[in-house]
Amino acid sequence: MWTRPEAKWRVSAGFWLVLGVLFYLDEGVGLLPWGLLACLVHELGHLGAAKCLGGHLEQVSLTAVGAEMTMRYSRTLSYGEDTVVALAGPAANLVLGGLAWAGQLYVLAALSVGVGAFNLLPIRPLDGARIFRNYISPLLGPERADRWETGLSALVVGGLVGVGAIVMGAYANVTLLLTSTWLFWGVVRRETLGWWQNKRRKKGK
Numbered sequence: 379m380w381t382r383p384e385a386k387w388r389v390s391a392g393f394w395l396v397l398g399v400l401f402y403l404d405e406g407v408g409l410l411p412w413g414l415l416a417c418l419v420h421e422l423g424h425l426g427a428a429k430c431l432g433g434h435l436e437q438v439s440l441t442a443v444g445a446e447m448t449m450r451y452s453r454t455l456s457y458g459e460d461t462v463v464a465l466a467g468p469a470a471n472l473v474l475g476g477l478a479w480a481g482q483l484y485v486l487a488a489l490s491v492g493v494g495a496f497n498l499l500p501i502r503p504l505d506g507a508r509i510f511r512n513y514i515s516p517l518l519g520p521e522r523a524d525r526w527e528t529g530l531s532a533l534v535v536g537g538l539v540g541v542g543a544i545v546m547g548a549y550a551n552v553t554l555l556l557t558s559t560w561l562f563w564g565v566v567r568r569e570t571l572g573w574w575q576n577k578r579r580k581k582g583k
Contacts, residue, residue, distance in 0.1 A: 393440040416490040423470025457512040464505040468494035502531045
């Protein structure tokens with residue numbers, strides 16, 4: 379893990395590996411720069427909303443499953459406020475998509491809207507799962523909402539893996555299968571880290 383404390387950035391080896399694979403697959407296509415721009419604008423949307431709610435950026439982590447910003451707030455956000463932060467990323471993509479379309483940058487427009495829509499899927503660690511959890515938490519309580527979020531994430535990503543396998547077999551296209559497998563790894567990674575952290579907390583008691 380490469381760390382720059384003064385810049386609040388942490389970059390894992392997995393991130394460089396995934397980026398290298400994407401550069402290889404994008405050779406001669408030219409979609410990757412536009413895709414990275416759409417992802418950057420997405421994260422800036424989250425950051426802008428968090429700043430408006432008094433958030434302070436502590437760290438940006440780049441891993442094999444994407445980017446994650448760690449924010450610190452002087453108070454606890456309400457479920458509604460946290461939902462606003464979650465929606466700000468896709469909203470920024472929608473704005474960029476509209477501007478790109480107006481400027482006849484149709485590839486950027488499509489990629490930006492696609493990034494925003496993709497992040498609304500109810501799969502951890504995407505924004506859609508966060509929005510879903512914020513919606514049901516007042517009804518079920520945080521712990522039950524977390525279990526429901528995990529269950530929905532597993533159900534949706536499992537369905538995507540299945541559809542991806544069918545598409546690969548029928549059309550020799552591995553894009554959906556690779557994407558859904560990447561999402562599956564993100565769910566497993568987050569759940570494993572959560573389990574390990576809970577275990578350490580229990581030992582500390």
